[in-house]
Amino acid sequence: MTAPFAPDWYRSAGVRSRPRRMLDEDLDAGLHVFPEHLVPHLRHEALAGIGETARRTLLAQHFYQYMLFTTHLETKVVNRGAAMIAHGETDLDLDHRDRQDAFKIYCDEGYHALFSMDVVRQVEKSLAVPVLPYDFAPREARLAETGQRFLPGRERLAQLLQVVAFETVVTRYLAQIPRDEGVFRVVRAVVGDHVDDEVHHHAYFVHFFRELWAGLDPRLRVEVACAMPHLVDDCLRPDLAPVRQALLAAGVDAATADAVLDDCYREESLAAAVRDGGRHTLRLCESVGAFDIPEAREQAYLLGLLDR
Numbered sequence: 492m493t494a495p496f497a498p499d500w501y502r503s504a505g506v507r508s509r510p511r512r513m514l515d516e517d518l519d520a521g522l523h524v525f526p527e528h529l530v531p532h533l534r535h536e537a538l539a540g541i542g543e544t545a546r547r548t549l550l551a552q553h554f555y556q557y558m559l560f561t562t563h564l565e566t567k568v569v570n571r572g573a574a575m576i577a578h579g580e581t582d583l584d585l586d587h588r589d590r591q592d593a594f595k596i597y598c599d600e601g602y603h604a605l606f607s608m609d610v611v612r613q614v615e616k617s618l619a620v621p622v623l624p625y626d627f628a629p630r631e632a633r634l635a636e637t638g639q640r641f642l643p644g645r646e647r648l649a650q651l652l653q654v655v656a657f658e659t660v661v662t663r664y665l666a667q668i669p670r671d672e673g674v675f676r677v678v679r680a681v682v683g684d685h686v687d688d689e690v691h692h693h694a695y696f697v698h699f700f701r702e703l704w705a706g707l708d709p710r711l712r713v714e715v716a717c718a719m720p721h722l723v724d725d726c727l728r729p730d731l732a733p734v735r736q737a738l739l740a741a742g743v744d745a746a747t748a749d750a751v752l753d754d755c756y757r758e759e760s761l762a763a764a765v766r767d768g769g770r771h772t773l774r775l776c777e778s779v780g781a782f783d784i785p786e787a788r789e790q791a792y793l794l795g796l797l798d799r
Contacts, residue, residue: 496592497691504595505684506602512684514613514677524614524678525554526671529663531755532734537747545741551620552737554678557664558607561685563627564657565600565607568634572654573597575647576699583702592695599688610681623736633725641718645711651703652715656722658689658696659772663764665689697775704779716787719776720794723769731756762795769796 497503516522527533530553533546575581577593615622638649668674669683707715731752738748766773773782773796782788782797791797 496595496695500592500595500691503687504599505606505688506598509684512606512610512677512680514610514617514675516617516675516677518617521673522675523550523673524618524675525550525557526668526674529553529667531760532738532751535751535755537751538743541741541743545743547618548620548741549737551614551618552623552740553734554614555611555622556625556733556737558611559622559625560627560630561607562604563625563630565604567627567631568650569600569654569657570597572651573600575651580647581651581703582706583699596692596695599692603685603688606681606684610677613677614675623733623740625733629730629732630725634722637718637721637725641721642714645714648715649718652700652718652722653725655696655700655703656719656726656769656772658692659700659775660723660726660769661693661771662727662768693771700775701779704781712781713784713786716776716781716784717790719772719781720787720791720796723772723796724765724794727765727768728761729756759795765794766796773797 501507527550530550532538533549533553538546538549573593573596576585577590577597579585579590611622634649634653638646638653642649642652665682665686669679669686671679704712704715734756735748735752738751739745743751773791776782776787782791788797792799
């Protein structure tokens with residue numbers, strides 16, 4: 492494979508070169524812990540009168556959920572696949588450089604999980620807004636269900652494709668937060684560190700998927716092609732249970748919370764957001780001919796990710 496990877500990883504990777512990011516914000520300077528425009532429910536008219544304290548709580552909880560999602564994703568999904576590649580537990584003939592690069596990715600992702608948890612604890616202490624429990628199990632169950640549905644008996648392959656999907660999508664959070672001067676500097680810094688590493692991971696897994704695809708027999712190509720749109724959706728579709736929990740914790744009553752979720756997370760808006768965030772992965776699939784397979788294109792169409 493010999494995928495492109497940071498040639499100077501030992502000097503440039505975040506885990507090798509970046510300082511621990513510390514919260515030293517002036518909390519009276521008008522900065523926010525997270526961009527308000529990236530929190531759909533915060534703008535709902537039913538929340539207009541909840542008060543500034545409750546709004547800060549909702550914003551903090553959304554930040555916590557995003558960072559805790561990162562800690563679980565990196566350690567439970569991405570590093571599981573990176574370890575398989577590093578140990579040669581795939582059907583690809585990878586040379587030592589490719590496997591060593593997978594170990595570098597493993598180190599990067601472990602560090603991303605560490606600094607995400609670290610900054611959550613710093614912000615929690617500073618804002619005095621307790622972190623609500625975060626449950627990653629529904630996401631894991633959804634990913635496993637997709638694998639069982641489209642790749643029965645091929646659990647390892649499904650897990651590798653999960654990593655391809657997660658490492659090639661581009662979320663609005665990663666793209667926008669580092670440039671938002673209204674956000675805490677520590678948050679901008681840690682997300683920026685994450686972005687710098689993920690550029691290299693993206694390139695690695697684009698090449699990995701191309702090599703993987705090239706070695707598939709025609710029948711298995713159909714299964715993989717049909718699975719990929721669903722894995723993109725699994726990556727990017729938000730879990731609404733934590734959002735509801737945050738609304739309740741901020742003092743919003745259950746009926747209002749449910750109405751806010753229904754209005755702010757309609758299916759058409761969710762599908763549009765998934766399509767936008769997953770556009771690079773969908774183009775990757777297109778580039779290898781995955782969506783020339785009618786069954787796969789139909790799956791992507793049904794999810795709202797491609798046109799007829």
